[in-house]
Amino acid sequence: MVPSFRPPATRPIPGSYGLPVLGPLRDRLDYFWFQGAEEFFRHRAAEHKSTVFRANIPPTFPFFLGVDPRVVAVVDADSFTALFDPALVDKRDVLIGPYSPGVGFTGGTRVGVYLDTEEPDHARTKAFVIDLLRRGARTWAAEFRSAVDDMLATVEADLNKADSAPASASYLLPLQKCIFRFLCKALVGADPAADSLVDRFGLFILDLWLGLQLLPTQKVGAIPQPLEELLLHSFPMPSFAIKPGYDLLYRFVEKHGAGAVSIGEKEHGIDRKDAINNILFVLGFNAFGGFSVFLPFLISEVGKAGRDGLRLRLREEVRRVLGDGGDVGFTAVREMPLARSTVYEVLRMQPPVPLQFGRARRDFVLRSHGAAYEVSKGELLCGYQPLAMRDPAVFDRPDEFVPERFLGNNGEKLLQYVYWSNGPETGEPTIGNKQCAAKEVVVATACMLLAELFRRYDDFECEGTSFTKLEKRQLTTPTPS
Template structure:
């Protein structure tokens, strides 16, 4: 559990004077190198932050964050780490923090990965282009709402057809079907249709290799900051010691660029005419929203969600409860769910709470960063710290959203946690979208433009699984059991009495 250091401080009406932020960066070179090896090699990411919080008896402390020595020239690895829900909110205040070029920390992969454009997520709210790109992203999502549910359902049906066929071929002890590649193909195809307005099937290379291109494109940008578990010290020498070059993926990125330019011309023209964004920047922003925000986020989060719901051991009998709730809403939409969409999944409190709880336990983006815009006082459950202008704040969400000061049984997966008035009140501490779940994305903040759509899409995927199956089991990234839905008694009786 995340340690609690001042259990009575938050109840005190008197604010104590600011105290120095505990922790140390260590000696030059050796301090960052020690922290880097702990982060990537000797400890897990969770353990890295937990140990330092315990050692410093504080949920706010100083440490180094990778990437570091030797070839990341000009990058300062020193950060102020935050692992509690109270202090974490400072990262969402545009008056306190600058978000310029700090999406994944002090390290910035560079514009070589985005066609030479500084796309919206790397812009600070005070930069004029930020408002234009953020408004474009939100408008794009609004325009896609008419086809989103239909395209998603078609994509999920195709994915599950593939999984069923593979599982039918399996036998003996190897009775499993991996769903990662079919899921990624599904996500890529439906996002292209819904967001870009372009069907990948019109271009054979894009349809077949588009999701793989995005996987490689994403990996080259973030791997210097990620532990992948390769043989050491090869991972340290080849992955974590220097920025990975963008030219490796340029042919693939250019293929996707030309696809959007040709087949997504309407969306590009909309960006130009309605939002004042030039063609090149419009295409690069479209590709980033498609590839990094949407495809990347869904590819990370949805497998966690499917695996958790599909665990063979189901002590809380979650699947039967989810199935009952989904089927009840589907019946209200007509048994085939023809009218099933955003409105319907918002009438599924357990499904929605389960998605929220998974976002709490396994947020798609675990780290949030910001650079102090000015000197300010950081409050953390009764403790007060002085932050200096220019210091980088690093918030680690998986611990902040398991804060025992806020959540009961914080380390447990509790599907119904966010149901009812008390559950809804906890949503202000759910930060996965770079902002509280109770606030809304706007041109003046950095909250994910697709905050609502992500939750609704995850709920739709859960609903599609229970529309099709009475039960299923998952081990890792593979389905091991699929029990097809049985016809309802009324439908069976009608079929039995029908003319032959």
């Protein structure tokens, strides 16, 4: 007789929220100061002997602002998948947690990423973004290569004139300029050079716009305590501070990105104002913000001292695929498995968006590696990706950077546990889910950056966000017979 399978019995979710005011305050101080985000989740998982537990997540605003910091934290690969199931969770206004910056930052529009899949406008705005990416794919690689040219020329010049010993040159600002200019051209179809103010100040406007929205959820560290907690983490930041800059970018998209705007209006039935605000959010938050966080991680990880063996292998792969004069593009990077695996590993170790949220649409059972927990309708789930994607039940040597981790058949099977895009890497973005529409483009662009570096340089090294060495490629000349 074959024994029937019995699912594990449910048990209460461990942990508590503590006393009113004091419990959230204690968790907030642990999260920002005493432990830091990663240790905050690690410590509680170890304390409760569970990868699912209750905690308070910053920001913990005064109760009259209507933000409830109580969450059910999930930090393993198994339970994390519930956050991607539209049947289980509602994604309405929970992009960055229980706190939402408000529509003042987006020109009065509730943009697509704040919409739940059951809201009527979600499908049309997601389809609009997918169409923008398809349109941009025609020029994406060429615009990226051109912007990288300018970036590396700037870095080389800074490195050559550096007086410090050893010489170094920061790549952060040149990289941000590269990202901003190529995204405007490829995604919006507008050249920042057409507006001198946008060309000079556009990326700084986006930095400030992003910062004001995210500030209550981030540790700054440059302001003495208790001022940071009182001034930056206790109240939402005002949108009026960035309105003049946002209006400048709005007019730029309206005038110079008319082709992109018309796609939203004519093909998806989106109001002109809402189309422009959605374009600006995708440009500024998703694309510019995401690349500004992720690409520095990628460069610094590959460029670390002691990783010359990895760089040698990447250089050989890039030059084998490109030959002497080939251009880097979407087709070429698909033939670079080590570069792709390296990109996936950086995304696994340091996802650009560490937290994912979803509110329980109904009562359901959350399963986690043999355990099961009852989640009640309305509870907010908070997934911490850096731990979920280092789950020792899934990944060997989970806390080590292993660039070849995703090579071969076994490596490809692990991609189902790479969740950086608000869904598994093996999934597909559709109008019915919340997975990042640019999932494939992000990976390809990161591979293009690696390919451009190794096409130009025999080797490079980084310390933090600065290049300390750029060893230009030595082209061999044929020996006369």
